[in-house]
Amino acid sequence: MSNENLMNQAIQLAQQNVVSGHGGPFGAIVVKDGKIIGSGVNEVTSSCDPTAHAEVQAIREACKHLNDFQLNGCVIYTSCEPCPMCIGAIYWARPDAVYYACTKEEAAIIGFDDQFIYEQIALPMEDRSIIMSQIYPPKSKLPFETWSTSVQKIEY
Numbered sequence: 001m002s003n004e005n006l007m008n009q010a011i012q013l014a015q016q017n018v019v020s021g022h023g024g025p026f027g028a029i030v031v032k033d034g035k036i037i038g039s040g041v042n043e044v045t046s047s048c049d050p051t052a053h054a055e056v057q058a059i060r061e062a063c064k065h066l067n068d069f070q071l072n073g074c075v076i077y078t079s080c081e082p083c084p085m086c087i088g089a090i091y092w093a094r095p096d097a098v099y100y101a102c103t104k105e106e107a108a109i110i111g112f113d114d115q116f117i118y119e120q121i122a123l124p125m126e127d128r129s130i131i132m133s134q135i136y137p138p139k140s141k142l143p144f145e146t147w148s149t150s151v152q153k154i155e156y
């Protein structure tokens with residue numbers, strides 16, 4: 001299937017998601033060796049999950065399919081440029097490529113504005129609109145120290 005056909009599948013998922021009233025206008029698929037191994041739509045409102053963006057849902061399904069926490073050799077097609085949270089998830093999942101249709105500017109026009117989040121990330125912690133502040137009891141680093149010396153850890 002061509003890149004354009006695969007993108008059309010992601011767009012069709014997004015369209016169906018809106019028409020069915022299931023969630024926001026976003027769809028994504030994960031493809032490996034020409035086969036769709038994961039797909040996702042935005043389910044934020046229907047599943048009461050603010051992290052249920054189309055890309056995250058598709059990544060979860062693909063990882064479950066592969067029984068792996070990485071998407072090496074995979075390509076993600078998403079109906080819209082990923083938001084900052086999804087970009088983070090994508091970097092953790094490590095697919096080979098991401099292709100998107102609509103831009104974040106087009107998403108902003110219909111009310112999905114990522115710009116505020118980008119601006120917040122760039123601000124010093126104390127200037128952010130959500131309180132983010134360190135609480136650092138003496139045992140804070142114990143899990144890190146235990147991880148550093150663990151012989152059974154699975155690094156990612």
Ligand SMILES: Nc1nc2[nH]cnc2c(=O)[nH]1
Nearest residue numbers: 026042053054080081082
């Ligand atoms: N790309 C993308 N942007 C979003 N903005 C809000 N929800 C979503 C989503 O599911 N996907």
